[in-house]
């Protein structure tokens with residue numbers, strides 16, 4: 507039996523690889539699965555506007571992805587709260603066949619994005635070493651290279667390679683226990699087990715889960731910084747696996763020595779193979795775009811692809827975003843995506859790739875623009891409602907967009923020396939409101955659009 511949330515999570519994984527990050531975050535990931543009605547998956551959109559956007563632009567892709575994973579679900583329906591009474595009795599838990607090409611679905615088994623394979627990974631000078639190491643490990647886990655430490659900038663293919671290893675291992679070694687986990691997930695699970703008062707075995711279960719694996723992959727280990735408890739846990743997990751010759755694969759946006767973690771863990775992370783991934787050269791970037799076009803069924807000519815590859819040099823996810831934008835724009839206006847004037851229109855307000863890193867300043871500026879308030883007021887002491895609400899929304903967005911890269915304390919400092927608990931309060935309050943209050947949700951969405959379209 508699979509719960510509706512498990513079903514939806516697997517569909518999300520499949521969808522994430524097919525649409526732009528922005529569309530995924532803004533529209534698809536905000537849908538809630540209601541249940542299954544006959545052969546139909548029912549999804550709830552928070553607002554009518556969201557429902558319309560999804561129906562118009564993303565329903566087909568969601569339907570396709572659903573069908574890839576769960577062949578018996580034939581249709582997808584997006585509804586809002588108002589429609590709920592008219593939906594028949596939905597199933598929240600179903601016995602459902604899973605597509606045979608889609609391996610992992612059982613809760614405790616890792617789930618890998620089916621598109622993230624070695625075949626779909628374009629190799630160039632910038633990533634050939636990392637790719638070779640990844641292939642070697644996928645063929646013979648736990649032997650030669652242990653641990654493997656992959657590092658490189660955002661959007662350069664670390665997660666793709668880890669999933670490629672996972673996909674390959676699951677096919678060649680179906681008996682092995684393989685786990686892929688993001689560092690955040692590991693941290694959260696650890697903390698939950700620590701505080702779980704309802705289950706005396708929570709910590710034991712957590713340890714068993716991670717220490718009895720054949721292969722552990724942990725993505726984005728830089729987020730272990732400042733988490734002493736979890737670092738200690740990871741240290742013991744690492745030792746146990748390592749001493750038993752079990753394969754460990756880690757990824758990070760920086761090399762081990764630059765991660766702010768305890769020394770002994772740093773040393774462990776660096777004892778095996780360290781492979782970096784650099785931004786790909788122009789030919790490789792074009793080849794990647796061609797691959798993505800094939801996968802998504804777009805036919806764009808080399809001129810357009812070169813234009814994208816020239817504009818964006820150091821983040822492949824961004825390149826895909828631009829590609830998707832050209833396609834969706836041309837579909838919207840009914841034009842030819844190979845027509846340069848259409849392409850230029852589509853890219854008119856696309857930010858120059860070089861300043862594409864979002865900072866607190868960007869979020870603050872976008873919030874001020876949206877609410878038409880002064881910057882010094884937003885980050886200052888005023889307490890009237892007209893300024894408090896924008897300030898809270900701004901803080902929420904900073905936490906949400908920049909995530910753990912910015913500690914709450916620094917956000918507090920930025921906002922006129924406020925305490926980190928004030929930051930937390932604002933973040934949690936708006937996070938809740940986004941779920942129940944259309945007005946807040948739409949402010950948040952508008953500011954987000956503004957930030958990403960700057």
Ligand code: ADP
Pocket residue numbers: 523622626627628629633658659660661662663664665666667794797822823826
């Ligand atoms: P990271 O984890 O390093 O931030 P991802 O693995 O999420 O980056 O990659 C971002 C996007 O770029 C993914 O859609 C991935 O498929 C694609 N990508 C990255 N490198 C390559 C490559 N060499 N060939 C094909 N696609 C790639």
Ligand code: MG
Pocket residue numbers: 664665666725
């Ligand atoms: Mg990643």
